[in-house]
Amino acid sequence: MKLIHLIFFSFYIISSNTYAQYTDVINSNRPGNSMSAFSVGKTVIQVESGLNYINEKHDLLEYTANGYSADLTTRYGFFREQLEAIVNLNYQNDWYNSDMQSTHRTGLKTTTIGFKYLIYDPMKNYEKKIDVKSWKANNKYDWRQLIPSVAAYAGININTNRELFARTSNTIGVFGPKAMVITQNVLPKSWVFVTNVFMDQYGTSMQTLGYVVTLTKGFNDHWSGFIENRELSNEYYSDGFFTGGAAYLLGSNLQIDASVSRNYKTTPNIFYAGIGASWRFDGNYDEVLYRKPNKEEKKEKGKKSKDKGKGKKRKDAI
Incomplete structure (x- = not known):
């Protein structure tokens, strides 16, 4: 994989706050291909879906494929704040045309079930010290922001209609494990940088290594944009894809998006253009604080503990 393809990028606007996984506004993985390190939050349900136009052409094999794809992702936070099921x-659905045949292909291409867990968050239990005597000290760059959050993902692909959409004559098994390491940096001025390094279809004839790097910029309270690079490689096929797009926040729990994507090769040449939406239900969510209590909170907590202790002593004395 060429170093130049590590010029990078993601689609997650995660505000720098003191809470755990949950954010005030929806945090969607759309419309990029990378996955954020953070979960949606315990008891939160989130649905992300999109529709893509597909145009594929292979110069050497002389075939074309035109149609559309639809994807649906459901995310649910459970058991612990850091854990998410996906x-x-x-x-x-497309038409495949070549000199030899013309075929209408349609079907559920892949179903993937997995779990993501946030292993490390550099902002957990961290509170930036305020220097009341120095404006410069309070506004200098916080180098801690260079430390990424780290998450791990493990899942299984159920390869339905696996022969129908294969780019090679080589068949693939019904089940193909997937594993991924995720890092995420929330940077100043509403920049977010995400990397995914993954192994897909592990142990099958189509075992694939790859990565996704995404850079996102929030322009205001509603608009954000991203650019992304994705590469994958296996024994039969390797390629890279560049993607760009934007999202608009309609409400705290609803986002719409649009994106375009093109690969680097002509064997085949692939173009995608898509629109989508993300929605979440957070009615059952209870806030979980991940920061250290400040001095006032400590004093108040200590005062309450003393009052409870005094009340207990008085009760025992009676």
Whole structure:
């Protein structure tokens, strides 16, 4: 993988706050291909879906494929604040044309079920010290922001209609494990940088290594944009994809998006253009603080403990 393809990028606007996984506004993985390090929050349900136009052309094999794909991802935070279950469905409908045949292909291409867990958050239990005597000290760059949050993902692909959409004659098994390491940096001025390094279809004939790097910029309270580079490689096929797009926040729990993507090769040449939306239900969510209590909170907590202790002594004395 060429170093130049590590010029980078993601689609997650995560505000720098003191809470755990949950954010005040929806945090969607759309419309990029990378996955953020943070979960949606315990008891939160989030649905992300999109529709893509597909145009594929292979110069050497002389075939074309035109149609559309639809994807649906459901995310649910459970058990612990850092844990998230993810189910992804990918459906494709297209016309495949070559000198030898013309075929209408349609079906559920892949179903992936997995779990993501936040291993490390540099902002957990961290409170920036305020120097009341120095404006410069309070506004200097916080080098801690260079330390990424780290998460791990493990899942299984259920390869339905696996032969129908294969780019090679080589068949693939019904099940293909997937594993991924995720890092995320929330940077100043509403920049977010995400990397995913993954192994897909592990142990099968189509075992694939790859990475995704994404850079996102929040322009205001509603608009954000991103650019992204993705590369993958296996024994039969390797390629890179460049993607760019934007999202608009309609409400705290609703986002719409649009994006375009093109690969680097002509064997085949692939173009995607898509629109999508993300929605979450957070009615059952209870806030979980991940920061250290400040001095006032400590004093108040200590005072309450003393009052409880005094009340207990008085009760015992009676």
